[in-house]
Amino acid sequence: MSIERLGEAIQRLRQADGGGESGPLGMLPRQFRTLVDVVAGPEKSGLGQGTANGLDRCDDVIELSVEALKQALKRSGRDARRAGALLGLALWWPGDEPDVDWCEDQTRRRAELTAVRGVGHELVDRILLLVLGVATMPLSRAALRVGCRHGWSGLESEYDEWQQLFRQGSEWANSSLEETDRLIRQVGRSHCRTRPDCVGCPLESLLPEGGPYEPE
């Protein structure tokens, strides 16, 4: 079953990772700072001084022009190209630590996030998972590539089928979706790029007979 094969793959990736931490370091749910980290990347140490950059509070971010926000992101070593999307998200953010019910109203939050300019489906899922604490798997390019190449699912599968696969595979491996997302993206960067580099990949022994299927 695909779920077991995915579960086994998650376990292999965790072993190869040295059984590292299960979630992104220092990302606390329901914090505006976490939203900034998820959208534009974490602050590079030594470059920014946290609150001195004015990126920890949405009220401060809203006051900035796109250009000023770009500069603030750049100063903290983040991706300045995300300034426009971040500004839209700051306007969406409900203010100091949102309550759990607001976060868990997945249907409304998803609809609102999808409407923010510059925020694609994968980022919507990542915000839901890492910022609002909703159990949803970001369907990154890496997740789809690895899943298709191993035959766990196909590009023709619906969004909900992929979600179910990753949710159940993570449960099987006793992993959180945060950890699964991190491990899959890691193998996507190290081996499973546009062309798969299977030799030496932690998932090499789990390939289908005859090698990876080609999704693209």
Ligand code: SF4
């Ligand atoms: S590089 Fe090959 S073995 Fe590694 S995840 Fe991709 S398809 Fe699987």
